[in-house]
Amino acid sequence: MAKEFSQTNLMKTPDKTTAQRYWKENLTYLAILLVIWFLVSYGAGILFADALNNFRLGGFKLGFWFAQQGSIYVFVLLIFVYIFLMNRLDRKYGYDE
Known part of the structure; x- marks a missing residue:
């Protein structure tokens, strides 16, 4: 017996500009967190x-x-901060489940 999927269960495919904005914001988070990690580990x-x-x-x-x-x-701590930020980013751009 095949399962039927309603339209609300299917995730919309984001357009290219939305995906680019998502990825740019993700890279911004990564850069900031890596700089903090570098300053703490190497600097301090x-x-x-x-x-x-x-x-x-x-x-x-x-x-x-x-x-x-x-x-x-x-x-x-930065791992948990990244998880929090990415969950928020996923919800913002509609990639959450």
């Missing part, structure tokens, strides 16, 4: 480590903490 862990080592977090120098753990925490 290596470039600015000496300046950050004047402060302490949990008994460790802040530059050392960013190099060892902080950049990992920020990376995981």
Whole structure:
């Protein structure tokens, strides 16, 4: 027995300009999040480590903490931020399920 699909169940195919706007906004999110990740991992862990080592977090120098753990925490946080942003973007352009 074949299932019948109603018109509301079929997702409309977006036009080319909508897909381009979606992709451009997606790349903007990616660029911003990657810059944040770079600044935290490379900047705070290596470039600015000496300046950050004047402060302490949990008994460790802040530059050392960013190099060892902080950049990992920020990376995981950025994953969740990206998920949130992409879900919102999908709803905005009609790609959500």
